[in-house]
Amino acid sequence: MTPQSSTPQNNTPSARSAQGNKARNEKGHERSRPSVRSYTKQAPGQRTRAADPARLVAFEVLRAVSEDDAYANLVLPKSIRKHQLDKRDAGFATELAYGALRGQGTYDAVLAKCVDRPLEKLDPAVLDALRIGAHQLLAMRVPAHAALDQTVGLARAVIGAGPSALINAVLRKVAARDLDTWLEELTRNETDATKRAAIEHSHPEWIVRALRQSLVAHGRSVDEITDLLQADNDAPVVNLVALPGLGSLDEAREAGAVDGELVVDSALYSAGDVGRLDSVRAGTTRVQDAGSQLVARALAAVDIGDRTADGSRDGEQWLDLCAGPGGKAALLAALANEKGAILLANEPAAHRAKLVRQALEAVPGEVWDVRTGDGRSIAEQYPETFDRILVDAPCTGLGALRRRPESRWRRKPTDVGELGALQRELLTAAVDAVKPGGVVGYVTCSPHPAETTAVVADVLRLRNDLELLDAGAALDNASLTGNLGAGHELTAQLWPHIHQTDAMFLALIRRKV
Ligand SMILES: C[S@@+](CC[C@H](N)C(=O)[O-])C[C@H]1O[C@@H](n2cnc3c(N)ncnc32)[C@H](O)[C@@H]1O
Structure with a gap:
């Protein structure tokens, strides 16, 4: 499948220890200490356990997208600021939120095999927590024990203790196989190529059909569909443009941007937050595909x-x-x-x-x-x-x-x-x-x-x-x-x-x- 980690340096929960907000239990698992920034739905007086802030941000993004029809790219930076994530944790939260959203079709197919009822019958917040767990387990380089422990901890802190046993049990089943094995099982008896591609590449079936039709309409081979669907699941590059006669890419180049190959005055930027560049703040250099x-x-x-x-x-x-x-x-x-x-x-x-x-x-x-x-x-x-x-x-x-x-x-x-x-x-x-x-x-x-x-x-x-x-x-x-x-x-x-x-x-x- 497709939803792959794009920011590997952020993909381990060890990023958490950089904040000094962690302890390790006797098995070496990271555990959160209670944090004032965490929120909980538990009753007053009940013992609380803090949610890992990076996972909490990802969860907030998924909740806002499903509950409020919000746009992930607008909610994410606000949530990152609210929880004061450092650069590594922000990268981890971004990969987790975007990956869980992109991979939702595949993850829901996997989860449907692991839950004893239709997914629509689950509390939507529980389903979002399960998607976050599934992405860590199947597509990020997070050790299974950490993904399980931290996701259950997150759910306990933000949803309550009620569903933790269910989340723990379901994610254990998810963790029992790797992604390729899951996909093999999910598509083994699927003869319809569209349905298979939809599960493997996490797209709605109608979009798979529409993109096939699109390739043909523009004179390309329908066989390119797999590459096209895969490209949708890759993190996009950040392109910069220096406004002709007004902007310059010098500052961006000094910060690590490399010249783009398609367009003049254009660069690829992967060095972090473009908003820190003076030329971007001045508006003479802009992010543009x-x-x-x-x-x-x-x-x-x-x-x-x-x-x-x-x-x-x-x-x-x-x-x-x-x-x-x-x-x-x-x-x-x-x-x-x-x-x-x-x-x-x-x-x-x-x-x-x-x-x-x-x-x-x-x-x-x-x-x-x-x-x-x-x-x-x-x-x-x-x-x-x-x-x-x-x-x-x-x-x-x-x-x-x-x-x-x-x-x-x-x-x-x-x-x-x-x-x-x-x-x-x-x-x-x-x-x-x-x-x-x-x-x-x-x-x-x-x-x-x-x-x-x-x-x-x-x-x-x-x-x-x-x-x-x-x-x-x-x-x-x-x-x-x-x-x-x-x-x-x-x-x-x-x-x-x-x-x-x-x-x-x-x-x-x-x-x-
Ligand atoms: C694809 S976006 C344009 C993106 C923009 N050209 C850019 O590069 O930033 C389409 C825009 O069309 C606007 N739009 C929607 N209905 C419109 C209408 N009846 N007349 C003109 N623009 C409309 C939308 O509000 C939206 O801002």
């Missing part, structure tokens, strides 16, 4: 000829129609600044529009403006106005599952159709708002054909003033390697298992003069 960097650069670089009456290319007007939270808008604004263009960033959600403004702060203010509005009506106010428009459409995010560990369990098959309708409306509005001769970049972080090729084909079918430019060639031109192999029938699709980027789709649609 290399695929996102590429599609923005490709749109900015498309040759659309002389656009202004005097033949000068200065003065182009660009629009980012779906701009929140502003990652691509910041890069586009910096590129616009270099090329003498201006950028209008549109975002309907006020709180996300605020994030766009913050993202753009590092770019000179005369280059950009932010508008809070529904992109579907953009052409009413701005008919045939813009030279370049980015439509980074709201989508299912099926191409960025590695970054959002809970999203595969939250998304529903019906989301694809619902978002497809919005995507068609947004793309239609964009082609009405682009000047004749101008270009619209249609982008999604989903490779699903219903959100990508079908949307583009439908919009093109209804009009005779649109044509596709070669998006594969545009991505090649924007990339350092120049040979991404992402193009297929004039559209382009990047892949996590090939390009180590999110699965960004790009179509470049030119409005004929």
